[in-house]
Amino acid sequence: MFAPNFSFEQEQQFFLDIQQSIENQSFDRLILSQYKGELAQLEKMTFRQIELQGQATLSCLYHYPTQDMTKNYSIDEGLEKIAELLSQSKQANLFTLHEDVQLKKNKKKAMLSRQKKQAEATKIEQQHNREKHRYVQQQSPFLKHLGITDEKGQVIPSMARKWKQINKFIEIFSNAYEQIDASQQALNIVDFGSGKGYLTFALYDYLQAQNKTPLITGVELRSNLVEFCQQIADEVGFNHLDFFEGDVRSYQPAKLDVMIALHACDIATDFAIHTGIRLNASMIMCAPCCHKELRPQLKSPEVLQPMLQFGIHAGQQAEMLTDTLRALLLKAYGYETKVFEFVSLEHTSKNKMILATKRKDIQQPDTKIMQQIQALKEMYGIQKQSLELLLQDQMPIENIGCKC
Known part of the structure; x- marks a missing residue:
């Protein structure tokens, strides 16, 4: 499994949450926003897990001002891409069947917050x-x-x-x-x-x-x-x-x-x-x-x-x-x-x-x-x-x- 190198402890924990939610099949979607990397005009990225030809796949929708682009990755490739984009994004929101997790970063620190979901809401979401x-x-x-x-x-x-x-x-x-x-x-x-x-x-x-x-x-x-x-x-x-x-x-x-x-x-x-x-x-x-x-x-x-x-x-x-x-x-x-x-x-x-x-x-x-x-x-x-x-x-x- 790909192991990224993060500067913030909270960012590392957030990435572990992503890995665990995929492993235990509770992953719904991941949104990375306020992107500050090298891809010109990229606004945000939305990751979902889908099946392609019987294989679990991470599908990413790249949002640009005038168009959207979709790219599909194997789970390992997708996690590597998430780690790269996460390090270049100021905000990230992970939605799972059990909780919503938010990561916010500035130059000095990263803040991690969680909100649990009720059991019935989780069932409906699933x-x-x-x-x-x-x-x-x-x-x-x-x-x-x-x-x-x-x-x-x-x-x-x-x-x-x-x-x-x-x-x-x-x-x-x-x-x-x-x-x-x-x-x-x-x-x-x-x-x-x-x-x-x-x-x-x-x-x-x-x-x-x-x-x-x-x-x-x-x-x-x-x-x-x-x-x-x-x-x-x-x-x-x-x-x-x-x-x-x-x-x-x-x-x-x-x-x-x-x-x-x-x-x-x-x-x-x-x-x-x-x-x-x-x-x-x-x-x-x-x-x-x-x-x-x-x-x-x-x-x-x-x-x-x-x-x-x-x-x-x-x-x-x-x-x-x-x-x-x-x-x-x-x-x-x-x-x-x-x-x-x-x-x-x-x-x-x-x-x-x-x-x-x-x-x-x-x-x-x-x-x-x-x-x-x-x-x-x-x-x-x-x-x-x-x-x-x-x-x-x-x-x-x-x-x-x-x-x-």
Whole structure:
């Protein structure tokens, strides 16, 4: 077993607590914060224990201002990494089934504090812990109905990519869900463009396992898929999962906690984001595609003309500019926003996700960010961007339409 060399006795004891909790299977999670090491812009690290290919593994989520990165380690490698990062972090919080332990450090001393958990709370935490680590249960009946698993609960080889996408989506949702105010028992969620419902069903299943009451609506234009998904929801007893035939024009929820829009075509993504902002959603998840609105408007700045003379580069620039403006508008309206890679969908090769979590209520958009948006528009000669116009009540909802 790896043995670190710590300068503080309390820090050494904290590390021993981590080792012991892993050995006696009471480890829940470890959060290292106020990082002061060499990794630029790293804010905090969250370690959890999971199973990969039947082996106990320590999974670390590295939190950066604009993205999160996950790395998996063997137990020994993970403990070595924890020791390294612990020595470079001013605060650490260990959560086990029996107690919570906190370590705080300054230049002169380290302080260690403990809080015991009641037996019943520990039992509940253990039940929740199992579910969180697995995200989606492979034996869940909805997977068989959707053709992901066979009669024995084994993933069908041709659906392995879809199974990976489902789990990655729930992992992303789970990490973001921990950062929002999720104290309410019922969660109102709308999935625009739900398709065959793979992710919609998985999200409902996951939230049920967290003892929440998910109120989820999948919105889809194709009536055959709406009927198909609703039938499965009824058969597996997902009583608060409904499917609606329509799009963001025809389905306008009265209340919204989480807005999801994966593979929404072109400016349909803007309408979906606008719905989330307008209804003060706590979380907005988008995987945009078909970026067409800005490309015809794009005027190459002189210094970029040698690069953007090539059509593929101009298309990539228009895509990056479109999603940058969306992300900045979300930030301007009080959302912490990240843009990162996601598992590509079967509908499109695009693999970008915009994830926004509500951080503050505002009366007016942030002036500095709006100035940044205006500067980018002027640089590229952009006269019209749908999300901005929608937020300013200058664009009728009838203008939406899939241009694919």
